[in-house]
Amino acid sequence: MRLVDYFRLGWANIVAHKKRAAIVVVIVGVMFGVLIAGSLLIQGVENTALDMMTRSTDGKVLVRSVAQQYSFCKDVACDLEADKAELRQRVTDYGGKVIEVKMLGQDYVLDADLVQGAIETELSKAPADATPVLAPLSTLSNWLQISMSERAAAEVKVRTAQQIREQAVGQVITVMGGKKYWVAGILPGSFGGTSTLALSSLGRKNPLDILLSNVELGGSAVLIIDDGDLRAETVITDEIWATFDTVKQAERYIAEIADDNCNVLDVQAKRCPRMKQYEAATVISSPVMTYRNFEGVWLVFKILAIALAVIGSIVSLSTYTRLVGKDTKVIALYHAMGATKRQVVGVYVAYLLGLSLLASLFSLALGVGLVLIANLLSATGLMQVFTLGFGVAETRVWLFGWNNWIMVFVGLLLVVAPVCVVLNLYQFSSKKLAQKIK
Amino acid sequence: MSIHLKNINKSYGKKQVLSDVNLEIKTNAFVMLKGVSGSGKSTLLSIIGGIEPMSSGEVVIDGQDVSSLKGGARADFYRHKVGFIFQGFYLQPQLTIAENIALMGTFAGVPKQERRERAEKLAEDLGIVEVLDRLPAEVSGGQAERACAARALFMNPEIILADEPTNNLDPENAKNVIEMLQKIWQDTNTTMIVASHDPMVEAYASQVISVKEGKVRGEEKTQEVAENVAVTEEIDAAPAAEFAESEA
Numbered sequence: 001m002r003l004v005d006y007f008r009l010g011w012a013n014i015v016a017h018k019k020r021a022a023i024v025v026v027i028v029g030v031m032f033g034v035l036i037a038g039s040l041l042i043q044g045v046e047n048t049a050l051d052m053m054t055r056s057t058d059g060k061v062l063v064r065s066v067a068q069q070y071s072f073c074k075d076v077a078c079d080l081e082a083d084k085a086e087l088r089q090r091v092t093d094y095g096g097k098v099i100e101v102k103m104l105g106q107d108y109v110l111d112a113d114l115v116q117g118a119i120e121t122e123l124s125k126a127p128a129d130a131t132p133v134l135a136p137l138s139t140l141s142n143w144l145q146i147s148m149s150e151r152a153a154a155e156v157k158v159r160t161a162q163q164i165r166e167q168a169v170g171q172v173i174t175v176m177g178g179k180k181y182w183v184a185g186i187l188p189g190s191f192g193g194t195s196t197l198a199l200s201s202l203g204r205k206n207p208l209d210i211l212l213s214n215v216e217l218g219g220s221a222v223l224i225i226d227d228g229d230l231r232a233e234t235v236i237t238d239e240i241w242a243t244f245d246t247v248k249q250a251e252r253y254i255a256e257i258a259d260d261n262c263n264v265l266d267v268q269a270k271r272c273p274r275m276k277q278y279e280a281a282t283v284i285s286s287p288v289m290t291y292r293n294f295e296g297v298w299l300v301f302k303i304l305a306i307a308l309a310v311i312g313s314i315v316s317l318s319t320y321t322r323l324v325g326k327d328t329k330v331i332a333l334y335h336a337m338g339a340t341k342r343q344v345v346g347v348y349v350a351y352l353l354g355l356s357l358l359a360s361l362f363s364l365a366l367g368v369g370l371v372l373i374a375n376l377l378s379a380t381g382l383m384q385v386f387t388l389g390f391g392v393a394e395t396r397v398w399l400f401g402w403n404n405w406i407m408v409f410v411g412l413l414l415v416v417a418p419v420c421v422v423l424n425l426y427q428f429s430s431k432k433l434a435q436k437i438k
Numbered sequence: 439m440s441i442h443l444k445n446i447n448k449s450y451g452k453k454q455v456l457s458d459v460n461l462e463i464k465t466n467a468f469v470m471l472k473g474v475s476g477s478g479k480s481t482l483l484s485i486i487g488g489i490e491p492m493s494s495g496e497v498v499i500d501g502q503d504v505s506s507l508k509g510g511a512r513a514d515f516y517r518h519k520v521g522f523i524f525q526g527f528y529l530q531p532q533l534t535i536a537e538n539i540a541l542m543g544t545f546a547g548v549p550k551q552e553r554r555e556r557a558e559k560l561a562e563d564l565g566i567v568e569v570l571d572r573l574p575a576e577v578s579g580g581q582a583e584r585a586c587a588a589r590a591l592f593m594n595p596e597i598i599l600a601d602e603p604t605n606n607l608d609p610e611n612a613k614n615v616i617e618m619l620q621k622i623w624q625d626t627n628t629t630m631i632v633a634s635h636d637p638m639v640e641a642y643a644s645q646v647i648s649v650k651e652g653k654v655r656g657e658e659k660t661q662e663v664a665e666n667v668a669v670t671e672e673i674d675a676a677p678a679a680e681f682a683e684s685e686a
Contacts, residue, residue, distance in 0.1 A: 005544050009533075016532030333528050336489055338517030338593070339545040340510055430512060432491060434484035437524060 001343055010350030013327070014358070024319050024355055029362030031312040032409050035305050036367030039409075041374060042211055042301055043401030046294045049197065049215040050247055052390040053188055053285040056118030056134070057243065061250035061287055063096070065240040065257060065280040083276065087240045087257075094253035096242040103237045104131070104224050105179075108283075112227040114243070118185040121170040123227040130172045130182035132225040136189030137161055137391045139222055140168045143175050150193035154202035157192040158384045158394065165393065186391030187220035188285040194388045199381040202388075208378050208399075214293035217389045218286030241283075247291045254280045254288050285390075302405075309409060313416055316359070320352050320420035324427050331428055332436035344428050345421055352417035360410045371400055440465055441486060441597070441629065446495035448481055448652075455481050457652040459495070463631065463645065468623050470640055471633040473649035480525070480601050482649060483633040487520050487599045488512070499597070517546045521590030521628075523600035523619075529574040529582055529589075536561070536570040539588040546593060560588040563625075564618060580611045587618060591626065598622065600632045604639065616642055 014021045054061055067083035088098050102109040112123060118134045126132045141148065141164050148160045168183040175181060192201075197215035199206040206212075244250035257280040262272035282288050324331075327348075334344045375382070375398055382397040421428075446459035455478045463469055463486075471479040484490030486497055488504040497504040499519060507515050521542075529538045537544075539560055540553035548556070561567040564584040569577045577585070583603060590598050600619060604612035620642045623630040632639055640646055648655045 001545055001547050009544070012530065012532035012537075016530070329528070330530070332489075333524075333530075334541075334545070335513075336487075336516055336522050336524075337542045337545055337589075338513050340513040343513075343545055433489035434481070434487075435490070437489070437528065 001346070006343075006346045006350040007354070009347045010352075010354050013330070013347075013351045014354050020323070021355060021358070024323065025359045025362050027319065028312065028316045028356075028359040028413065029366055031308065031315065032359065032363035032413060033366030033370065035308055035312075035409050036363055036406050037370035037374075038301060038305070039403045039405045040367055040371045040400055041208075042294070042297055043403040044371065044399035045197075045208075045211040045215065045401075046290070046297075047401040048397065048399055049290055050287050052386070052392070053287040053290065054247070056115050056185075056187060056284055058117050060114075060243040060245060061247050062114075062283040063091075063242050063244060063250050063254065063280055063288075064101075064283055065091070065242070065278060066238075067240070068277040068279065083278070084238070084240060087278065090253060090256065091240065091242040094244070094256075095246075095249040096244040096253060099241050099243055101237050101239065101241040102226070103235050107133070107222050107224050108237065109224040109226050112225045115185075115223060115225060118187055119225065120185040123184060123225065125170065126182040126184070126227075127172055127180075130180040132184045132227060133181045134185050134187050134220075134223045134225060135168075135181075135183065136187045136220040137164055137191040137388070138189055138219065140164050140173070140183065140186065141191070143173045143181070144168060148192060152192070154204065154381070154384050157194075157202070158387050161191065161387050161391070162394070165391070184225055187223070188217065188390040189220040190217040190389070191391070192388045194385060197385050197389055199378065199385055202381060202384055204381045206378055206381060208374060208382075211297065212385070214290065214297055215389075216286040216289040216293065218282070218289065220284045223283075247287045250282065251288045251291050254282075305405065305409075309412055313412055316356070316413065316416040317420050317423070320355070320416065321424055323352070323355075324348060324420065324424045328427065328436045332430075332433040335430040335433050336437065341428050341430060345425070348428070349418050349421050352420055353414060356413045356417045360413050363409070363413070364406070367406075368400075375399055440500070442496075442498040443482075443486070444496040444498065446482070446485060446497070447493045448478070448485065448490070449493050455652055456485070456492070459652075459654050461647065461654055463629065465629060466623075466627055467629055467645045468620065468643050469629070469631045469645045469647060470643035471631065471647050471649055472635065472640065473633075474635055477649045478652050479633040479635075479649040482654070483599050483601055483631060486597075486631060487522060488515060489522075513545070517542055517593050519595055520597045520599055521593065521595035523583075523586045523590045523598065523603055525602040525605055529585055531574050534571050534573060535566065535577060535581075535585045538574065538585055539570075539592055541589060542592045556592060557588070560591055561585075564588050579607060580614060583607070583611075583615050584618060587622060591622060594626070595628060597629045597631065600630070600634075602634055602636075603632060604634060604636045609638075612636060612638060 065087050067080055067087055091098050112119065115134055123132055144164060144167055146160060146164055148157060165186065169185065171183060173181050173183060194201045195217060196213045197217065198209040198213035200209055244253065257278045260274055260276035260278045262275065262277050266272040267275065331344055334347065379396065382399070383394055386392060386397050387394050441463040443459055443461040446456050448456040459482065471483055473479040481490060485492050488497070488507065492505065504515065530541070536554065536557045539557040543553040543556065558567065558570065561570050564587060566581050566584045566588070569581050574582055603615050603619065607615060616639055619630060619632065
């Protein structure tokens with residue numbers, strides 16, 4: 001018997017009981033569809049937020065670290081240069097790359113190539129007497145002296161953000177003290193009372209806030225762009241700057257540094273065996289905080305998903321078992337037609353795999369459909385909060401991200417089919433065929 | 439292919455259905471298992487076909503005890519030795535008539551093209567070639583019965599077992615079915631065993647075995663069959679009504 005014959009007979013069983021098959025597919029598909037929707041949505045929010053936060057640096061995470069002149073140096077021998085060397089080593093250990101950053105006054109100067117993603121205009125258009133910069137909306141609103149109440153309506157906030165964008169990008173702004181900045185682009189960061197992406201900050205109630213509130217916008221420093229023509233005098237900063245290819249690497253680095261950020265009280269309480277006072281933070285927005293928050297979200301989701309997947313698998317298993325139980329007569333007929341037990345088992349594995357495959361496709365379609373509906377229903381709010389939080393022009397946002405958990409759910413559905421057959425092997429016995437056929 | 443039934447006993451719980459049945463069915467016979475509903479004739483047929491276990495005894499076909507067959511040998515027995523025509527057809531509703539006819543071939547690993555050719559040939563012989571690609575629900579009762587017969591014949595079995603093939607058919611269709619079975623029997627040289635309470639079947643049988651209260655009595659009537667005349671002799675003196683009364 002060829003493989004195709006197993007699937008032909010299995011498929012025939014599905015077709016023969018269309019209504020029965022449809023009910024099974026819908027029941028099983030709905031349970032797994034909800035899980036798939038959750039997975040797509042969480043990953044979608046996380047990916048989109050982190051992409052927006054790191055798009056300025058082409059996906060890299062910019063981290064600056066400081067070895068402080070710690071307050072307890074009187075009591076212990078302090079070697080700041082050795083501490084800096086240790087920080088550099090740690091950057092390398094965590095997969096980062098140390099970069100040399102200069103300062104112009106109080107502002108940091110970065111190579112244009114490093115922040116290419118944030119530059120919206122041609123740098124060559126910058127006037128000779130103005131310094132090209134990247135800045136977040138909050139800084140630009142101060143420079144332009146455009147004020148806005150945090151209680152203002154969402155539409156007003158978005159209009160203000162667009163006004164700032166129009167008046168700043170590609171324009172020269174003279175700030176207090178007479179310094180002239182030419183704004184090459186806008187960096188992400190909290191603006192207009194939006195400390196997170198939660199739509200509630202815009203006065204909208206939305207269930208997506210469960211996820212969006214985990215996106216910490218943070219702030220961004222003003223970054224001067226060195227396009228090679230920078231004539232002003234700069235000095236190399238004492239801080240250790242580094243780029244990390246992934247948010248995960250940056251998160252691990254920052255987490256370890258945080259263990260070595262002691263103060264006098266820590267020293268007195270003897271909670272500080274290494275006697276270090278290090279600090280590290282991201283320069284543009286808060287990708288690391290967001291990543292950490294989503295680790296928590298994923299943990300909760302995984303616990304719920306495992307529970308639901310187990311329940312879903314048990315429901316699938318019992319449903320499939322009932323289906324096999326109803327087919328006693330067909331199974332007996334197959335035996336009487338000369339089928340071996342292995343062949344009958346094969347036909348039923350193919351049958352249940354077919355049902356699982358249909359349920360998987362249904363659950364995938366349902367999951368994608370639910371996510372699309374959630375996106376469409378929240379389209380305006382998402383557009384507004386992204387405009388404010390990331391300083392981007394108004395654009396349609398799609399929160400949709402693939403995650404390997406989806407494969408786990410689909411795999412689980414498929415595995416249920418052979419498991420059910422194995423647990424019901426006694427149903428495929430060729431004994432008492434006459435009674436079964438009657 | 440001779441069939442020997444030795445000391446067959448069958449009971450469902452405390453109810454004895456067959457009691458000490460001893461029987462020999464000769465090669466190429468057209469046998470009728472006759473009896474009223476509940477007499478045990480269908481059970482006996484199923485025991486001969488190896489699809490019903492017996493409480494004790496032996497069914498020996500070609501020197502082989504059917505009840506001792508296991509696994510692949512059992513499947514081989516169903517594939518090559520016997521062909522079943524079940525009461526109520528049991529055509530798979532989702533398969534076309536051609537696929538139903540060729541079902542045994544599918545399990546036996548007969549290539550698809552060959553299965554189709556064999557199904558077409560059988561359908562042609564039985565006059566159902568025009569419904570080959572239809573589903574069972576789209577054909578008449580008579581055509582479904584012929585499809586069942588074709589399915590039973592697909593692997594050229596040596597024994598054909600038919601359980602109440604004329605049940606629920608009108609007299610004309612019933613006659614057609616019996617004639618079809620007789621033609622199959624004559625054309626294929628098989629041993630045909632038909633469990634039925636239909637007197638019409640008796641007219642075509644070479645051997646009639648009466649089953650009453652779990653016991654059997656049999657008699658050959660080869661001559662009548664050869665001449666294809668109506669039955670002239672009651673094998674069991676008791677009329678059907680009497681069987682029914684005794685069952686009750």
